[in-house]
Amino acid sequence: MDVVTRWNSSLDMLERYLEQQQAIAATLLSAEVRRNAREIDTLEPADITDAEDMVRLLSPLKKATTVLCDESRPTVSLIVPLNHMIEQSMAQCDEDSTIAQMKRAILKDFTDRYQGEQNKFLQESTALDPRFRSLHQLNDSQREDVFDRLKLKATQMQNQVHI
DSSP, X not given: OOBXXXXXHHHHHHHHHXXXXXXXXXXXXXXXXXXXXXXXXXXXXHHHHHHHHHHHHHHHHHHHHHHHHHOSSOOGGGHHHHHHHHHHHTSOOTTOTTTHHHHHHHHHHXXXXXXXXXXXXXXXXXXXXXXTTTOTTSOHHHHHHHHHHHHHHHHHHHHHHTO
């Protein structure tokens, strides 16, 4: 059932329709249904393709939402890995004709969201979380920069304690 305030309910409906598509088509072709119906509207193949594209587009967002909601106490250390996963899934590919513009809009929103000092803080928080310590989403230079900043901060804190 579609719930206006919860976008993932629309995704769930699309997934369920695609899962049950053959059964729905068979039912619509049955003599009993055709006898009792004046006109039966069905989806065109292009509509099915659009639905499949939407499911592929929205599934990573649903996964990120689910991860955050399933955590009893979500931490900021989740933001960098989830943001990376979403950015990777929004990369343009040849088969994206229908959803290319949506991917660009989502990617722009996520890319613009965390910049500068805020991004550095999130990277450091992620590095301190044992689950994400490897910072696999960063290249070697970025990873080294994060750990150098953390070492510097730890040294500064230690020096403050000894004063």
